[in-house]
Amino acid sequence: MARSKLQPGVVIDGFTVGDCVHSGGMATLWSVTRPDIDRPILMKVPRVSEGEDPAAIVSFEMEQMILPKLSGPHVPACFGTGDFATQAYVVIELIPGETLYKRLPELPLPYEEARVLVAKIATALADLHRQHVIHHDIKPSSIMFRATGEAVLIDYGLSCHKHLPDLLQEEFRLPYGTAPYMAPERMMGTRSDPRSDIFSLGVLLYFFTTGVRPFGETETLRGMRRRLWRDPYPPRQLKPDYPPWLQEIVLRCLEIEPVWRYPTAAQLAFDLGNPDQVKLTARAEKLKRDPITTVWRRRFNRGLVQPETKPSDVAVQIATSPIVAVAIDTSEGGEELNGALRVTAQRILATLPAARLACVNVLKLGRLTIDRTLDEAGNNKHIDRMVALKHWATPLKLDASRLTVHVLEAVDPAAAIIEFAEVNQVDHIIIGARRDSVLRSLLGSVSAKVAAEAGCTVTVVRTRAAAREIDDEEDEVAAKVVG
């Protein structure tokens, strides 16, 4: 293998090498340029020398394979790779600023700041999982932020991609990664469960809101294995003012069994984005760790709680755990259509036990009139709508943790629904086509606009009676399911 001959001025595959900007344990970073690339880029070069840990080489190979496959704002753009036969490198976009690691001295952060921060990371993670990649090293030093606010996940040396060979599969006899953040199932050798990343993000959220790492800083295998049976101190025990909703979220991420965690990072982002809608369970109430009998049962009955025998799969996990939003019109006369919407929602939810449903209603604001929160009889319109949405959902008999209700206030109902879906990473919108053609001709069809412009699957529900009355040319697009 050729020794690294990198120095300023050298040209490698069209990249002119500039200064060495960082020299770390595993790799060095060089600022480079290429005439056709007009933004700052970096060349990451592995440290390879005699006696060096071969794992460092394999990790670098993994990055070389995965980085060129990734796209979007939550990953560094990749501009080229070079292999170990000549000069091993990856050239990636320079993300200005520091990693989250720099913020450790400020911990604990205010709850609201941590909520917003971790919601951004969860959104980035959801995007990465959608690209078939499990990161496997989520921790503060793997996370940066763009000037525009999006979280960027860096360092893919321990990652695996569902559609690429996992070069690390036989490389290590012992679990490899960052001990304080590593999910319990990783100790058992599982590398295919995206919920391992959700655990790591839970560790980060716990650490950032309490200032304490939930499983300490132990690096020994024995110490690491404790998390297979020992639960962390509930944050409320450490900080009496810790919000119960936040503890609910943190402890759900840190569940020992992956199946009890959030099924997807998108669902975690959803709860972080809607804290008032988080369903509080016994997790939120916990003020002490589990009793020693529970811990012993877990410790000495591992056979009962082995990781699922069915291997988990990042794509299947996402596909079976969608966020479904149903747009409900609570005004008089919509009962038949609302019934049909419920039937459609029921069909979708029945096949997907990990799906969650967001019921959405738009409180339409006039463009010119001064809106009042109270109606003529003095009732709070917003609360009335919430009650109506919950009433609509009651027959679905959904577990409260799978159901949320949202009243949006907007001038343009279609735009509000589309934006809600965007912000909350909704996978599927169910919306009814109204029969009242007088109203529709005044407002334009909400369902048609949502079907045409939403960034996800849209199902438009129409009752037979409404379909007969509908003006064909007006609502053509809405009759279809748009994927």
Place this chain on the structure above:
Amino acid sequence: MLLAIFTDIHANRQAFAACLEAARARGAERLICLGDIVGYGADPEWSVDTVMEIVAEGGLAVRGNHDNAVSTASESMNAEAQAAMEWTRGRLSAEQRRFLAELPMSVGDEDRLFVHSEASSPQRWRYIQSSADAARSMIATEAQVTFCGHIHRPALYSMSATAKMTSFTPTANMPIQLLRGRQWLAVVGSVGQPRDGDPAASFVTFDTRTRELTYCRVPYDVDAAARRIRDNGLPPWLAQRLSMGR
């Protein structure tokens, strides 16, 4: 240069024609056949002629165990394969039989090796069924990338500089860069008799410049190929298994 690599055609004209068309559509510049051109299927003449043309145009071909059995009756084969082989011998011309008999057991091309079964002892027709089998083949060759067939199920193995193995079941149409730091063994799925549960025909492309390997799946007219087998009085199971992909 974009290579298209086919194996285990097994006289399935419909599948081979569909794969050739798909390979041309992807811009393949050189065609390579890893053997088992005949056996099982009902169009051995057309299949051999097509591979002869490929070779005449600068492509490569190596010998498979069924190609070998056309002239060497000693190959151990199950009853159906034996029956199909008897039938196949009667169909091929002397020139076609000579072409099959003279095919090389393996061919090296730059840092690549093409072989039907595996590299350690190609004439023994051993299957690559595990990482251990793959390791034995890779240790036996200097080639950085070995392409083989024989088992009718696509797989990709690699061995690191420290002899650590990886195994992988590839996804169709997902290019994989074969990094130079390790040795690779690409097991190509069968054109004419897939056995991984997917009846679609299989081949791979390999870009020698970017070193990207892509496993391709091509749906074809399975019913027509099965009909040809039944119409020619070949064992019915050979027709049935095509639609099941096993």
